[in-house]
Amino acid sequence: MPSNTPNILQLLNQAQKSTLDAQSYQLTLDAGECLFEKGDSAEAIYMVNTGKVTLYRLMPNGEEKVFKVFLSGGLIAEMAIFMTPRCYPMSAHVDQKTRLTCYSHESINELLISDSDLAMNVLGFMGNRIGQLMNSLDMLTQVNASQRLVMYFADIYRKQQQQGNKLILPNTKKVLATQLGITPETLSRLLNKLKFSGLINESGSSITVPSFSLLCDEVNLVPSIFKPTINS
Amino acid sequence: MPSNTPNILQLLNQAQKSTLDAQSYQLTLDAGECLFEKGDSAEAIYMVNTGKVTLYRLMPNGEEKVFKVFLSGGLIAEMAIFMTPRCYPMSAHVDQKTRLTCYSHESINELLISDSDLAMNVLGFMGNRIGQLMNSLDMLTQVNASQRLVMYFADIYRKQQQQGNKLILPNTKKVLATQLGITPETLSRLLNKLKFSGLINESGSSITVPSFSLLCDEVNLVPSIFKPTINS
DNA sequence: TTTGTTACTTGATAATTATCAAGGTAACAA
DNA sequence: TTGTTACCTTGATAATTATCAAGTAACAAA
Numbered sequence: 001m002p003s004n005t006p007n008i009l010q011l012l013n014q015a016q017k018s019t020l021d022a023q024s025y026q027l028t029l030d031a032g033e034c035l036f037e038k039g040d041s042a043e044a045i046y047m048v049n050t051g052k053v054t055l056y057r058l059m060p061n062g063e064e065k066v067f068k069v070f071l072s073g074g075l076i077a078e079m080a081i082f083m084t085p086r087c088y089p090m091s092a093h094v095d096q097k098t099r100l101t102c103y104s105h106e107s108i109n110e111l112l113i114s115d116s117d118l119a120m121n122v123l124g125f126m127g128n129r130i131g132q133l134m135n136s137l138d139m140l141t142q143v144n145a146s147q148r149l150v151m152y153f154a155d156i157y158r159k160q161q162q163q164g165n166k167l168i169l170p171n172t173k174k175v176l177a178t179q180l181g182i183t184p185e186t187l188s189r190l191l192n193k194l195k196f197s198g199l200i201n202e203s204g205s206s207i208t209v210p211s212f213s214l215l216c217d218e219v220n221l222v223p224s225i226f227k228p229t230i231n232s
Numbered sequence: 233m234p235s236n237t238p239n240i241l242q243l244l245n246q247a248q249k250s251t252l253d254a255q256s257y258q259l260t261l262d263a264g265e266c267l268f269e270k271g272d273s274a275e276a277i278y279m280v281n282t283g284k285v286t287l288y289r290l291m292p293n294g295e296e297k298v299f300k301v302f303l304s305g306g307l308i309a310e311m312a313i314f315m316t317p318r319c320y321p322m323s324a325h326v327d328q329k330t331r332l333t334c335y336s337h338e339s340i341n342e343l344l345i346s347d348s349d350l351a352m353n354v355l356g357f358m359g360n361r362i363g364q365l366m367n368s369l370d371m372l373t374q375v376n377a378s379q380r381l382v383m384y385f386a387d388i389y390r391k392q393q394q395q396g397n398k399l400i401l402p403n404t405k406k407v408l409a410t411q412l413g414i415t416p417e418t419l420s421r422l423l424n425k426l427k428f429s430g431l432i433n434e435s436g437s438s439i440t441v442p443s444f445s446l447l448c449d450e451v452n453l454v455p456s457i458f459k460p461t462i463n464s
Numbered sequence: 465t466t467t468g469t470t471a472c473t474t475g476a477t478a479a480t481t482a483t484c485a486a487g488g489t490a491a492c493a494a
Numbered sequence: 495t496t497g498t499t500a501c502c503t504t505g506a507t508a509a510t511t512a513t514c515a516a517g518t519a520a521c522a523a524a
Binding site for chain 2: 509
């Protein structure tokens, strides 16, 4: 199940892709290995070919807070190479054997300097990314956990466009809990309550929502959050 | 007291500034007027000359959640003009008479297309902004409110570089509370507790911290968050 | 001056959420 | 098969945080 969020490489034309591929190199990590650590100089971005990469930060108590999990097709650290100082703002490791294609920041910079249309497109891409991050901020300052959960549902529902009122949880519930800023126990109980009230059905990692408006009513949110992509 | 966070106009050289100024226009808003609303087409960015602009989103209960307050020198919506669809992701209004200089997105785009160095610099600028947003996300998923508060102290301390262990709260406490995702009452009590323990002193909007390490100990954070700008 | 308004504080109480502890389940390797 | 491990759930309890209510302080408008 490849992750297919848009990435900056998709903005390249065929010739540019070839140029970049010619300068790329392969990297294989074994289970448990670290791809980079927070603060490391960001020399390259990474495309996942097979396997899985977890992007995380360490919390003060030493636990990992997972920001994102990249599957096949995911592009890692595409923003870090534009930061000053050019450092990875998080750490990344793999839980299983993973093959990556690496693109150096120099090779990407060259393309951008030589093609101002591409640079403008990347600017637009980053603008959208900023918008998404602001949406996440919005979600996390919603007062209570059930609202955050439902807003998360809305978020992935708009992205996924499954059949019917169905959505797929892309992560384990433990990871989802850290993304919502709650404990796994609380998440489990919240889901239970919604299931018990008949507002959602759960089977494996798939959630169906009989009625978005009833669900939103339950947690005091406006149903429009489920409407197709006003901004996302 | 001008707000002086870096902005993209500072990346322009003198000639470019003149070009842009020649195409700019002035706008004056009276107290209570709205500059733009979430979802409006983002035609321009705005520099505050005098007055104050509040950037906010409406919460489901109808209250405003303030994201940022722009004072003289602040540049508003510099990211929105790069989004697709090109819409403001939040609303903005003024509480007092405010004079603004407006720069159209077209005039800025022209500069970027004609100067690839500038475009690269703006890319770097946006990368940094993304890093800051990720830091904010990190802060908001910290488990408890006192940790968020202390991380906020660290954040503005690194930005401000005042004399001694002093920092200035740039917003009202009500605004600060919404930014931390807590109620004003809780913020008041948290500050009280820290004051009572002698870990901070408060006078007006100025906070002094006798010992960063003691403060961090109190809330179980590593003192390094106060160290000069590892990434910010 | 008074009057209103807003920010801020404080107290009492209720709701939410975390923590701790224990068990269940599924995947997987030896 | 048996462990082993990680994930998930459930229960009991404690801590955190919100809500409601009231009061103070600061400040602008009349």
